[in-house]
Amino acid sequence: MKKMILIAAASLCMSTVAVHAQVAPKSDTTVQQNYEQQDMVKIMASEIPDGLKTSLEDAKYKGWENAMLYKSKKGDGYVVEMSDATNTTKRYRFDAMGKPVKD
16 A cells, blocks of 8 residues: 555656646747847847947946847847846846936
8 A cells, every 4th residue: 555655656746847847948039039029139249339338347247248138129228138147137228328227
């Protein structure tokens, strides 16, 4: 009887793990598509204006050179998306002049 209960419990645990393993993680492509839906396009660091470069010199944005950068198609805003040491993604918004914008 104990073996049957143990087998049933193990099967339940394995089924639960299998179900959770099928959930796809959010990828960069998904994030990029979300920004594209918001009329934003991915850009290179060389394409950002001087005002934004000046703002990004703040220690808060350390490592922005390796971040994902997006510009609105209208040219009225930017998004800098970067991961910190704990792999937490942080997004910062800026206006056309490079000034930080609160969400």
